[in-house]
Amino acid sequence: MRRRSRSLRAARSLGADARVRALLDWFPDHRRPLPWRRRRTPYRVWVSEVMLQQTRVAQAVPYFERFLRRFPSLRVLAAASEEQVLKVWEGAGYYARARNLHRAARQLVREQGGRIPRRSAELRKLPGVGPYIAAAVASLAYGEPILALDSNGRRVLARWTLERSDPSSARFSRRLERWAVRHVPPERLGEFNEALMELGETLCRPTGPQCAVCPAASACRARQELPDPGAIPSRRRRGPKPLVVGAVTAIERRGRWLVLRRPSAGLLGGLWEFPGGKLEPGESPEAAGRRELREETGLTVGVLEPVATVRHEYSHFRVALHLFRSRSPRGRLRVRGRRHRWVGMRELRRLPLPRATLKMIPFLRPARDPGRVSRG
Ligand code: SF4
Structure with a gap:
């Protein structure tokens, strides 16, 4: 307990954004060489973000590579039939994502010469593009200073800040977003978005977070104050699938x-x-x-x-x-x-x-x- 109190005091003395700084320092050396990071174009970022919705990175990688091999550009995707798109998406699940991506590609080619909008507000007008995907594409592909919190990011921030409200509530997301906007320099939001997702995917997993090697451990409230940091955010017990x-x-x-x-x-x-x-x-x-x-x-x-x-x-x-x-x-x-x-x-x-x-x-x-x- 004494060890914890000392390290928490030390962390607080670093300032409110010690976790943010530690994360941003850690990320360049720990980012995985994922295929959508190799050659970053707005189209590739968009496809990857759509695929990563409800899908873990390891599962998404082969689907992403197959999809990009068959549809290397927005125009090729737009020219394909829905059936061709669904066949390539086969097995990835949540097929509405593929249908919407295809519809959006056709709309962009028809109305905007195949140009993917730069601003999140414009992206949100496309079929299947909600606030998260719009913010992720705009920040990662174009550097728009906007926060994009997915479930990984929300989990990490909830642990950093010991946010105990119901994770399915609007209040939960709102409080975390407010915290991030206050503590992350706007010009580094794109980098922060990606680094936070990476931490959530690799170390700060839903159960059994690997705090011993986490860059933010010394200032993470869940790590410092709870016997099991993985207890935050609270999880609703799911019964067996019907x-x-x-x-x-x-x-x-x-x-x-x-x-x-x-x-x-x-x-x-x-x-x-x-x-x-x-x-x-x-x-x-x-x-x-x-x-x-x-x-x-x-x-x-x-x-x-x-x-x-x-x-x-x-x-x-x-x-x-x-x-x-x-x-x-x-x-x-x-x-x-x-x-x-x-x-x-x-x-x-x-x-x-x-x-x-x-x-x-x-x-x-x-x-x-x-x-x-x-x-x-
Ligand atoms: S210290 Fe542990 S709980 Fe906190 S962010 Fe790192 S891995 Fe997650």
Whole structure:
């Protein structure tokens, strides 16, 4: 305890912005060579910030590199179809981010000759660009003196200042923003934004912060005053992710499979999938597979072969999907409000697909012995 009090007094004597100075001194020697830092252009900064929303750096890097290889400039992105963009984004999740980025690129090419606005206020007018992305792009790419606090930055500042208000409240963010604006020299805000994110990503992790090697440790209030600095900000206990049980029917006709495109807005928007949906209470997977197929396509099936149960975990829920296949659809195909296609396996792999659908493909090799089958 005595050690802590002494070091806290020493830190206070350094002045209110000791943590800021320590962070800015630390950053140049510790910044990771991330791909979007190698050649910093507004477009690359923007793509990286969109990808980093709800995604950790390590996960975002391969997606970023793949995206930039395929769409190296705003104009190339704008010229692509939404389907091409979603295919390249496949697996990165939160597909609305990709659709909005694509819409914004088209808007900029159409209305501003492909120029990315320099000011955060202008950036915010683009589809999918909220206050954080606008501030991050304007400060990192153009040096606008504006604060950009993401969840990493908020966590670090909350620990520095021992901010105990509810992290989901507006008050929490407002107080941290006020603190930062008071303590960071405006001309260094861009650098501060990036350094703070880096500290939050590398050392000041949500649990088990590595205070022993942290540059701000001597003045960090959580480190000095709490037995566990990771207890700030308070975390709401999350229960297990809800499980959605569904049934999916893969219909095959002369080597081609029927797939439907999900509506553009909403979960997994714009991706392609086999007909299917959730089980209703008391319904068997097979009955659900037949019902969903009838409702979505107007088709009924005779033989329905159970193939596999595919499990996947999305960010907020888990799915267990009973996969059936049939080669004997009956009736007239009627798909309302959605696009549909009959595609061969090779073409299917070229479409943007949800992860769970991708997992189904290996089970859909050409049928030989139908095994366990049921008749409708
Ligand atoms: S001292 Fe610990 S809690 Fe404080 S900023 Fe550094 S890593 Fe985070």
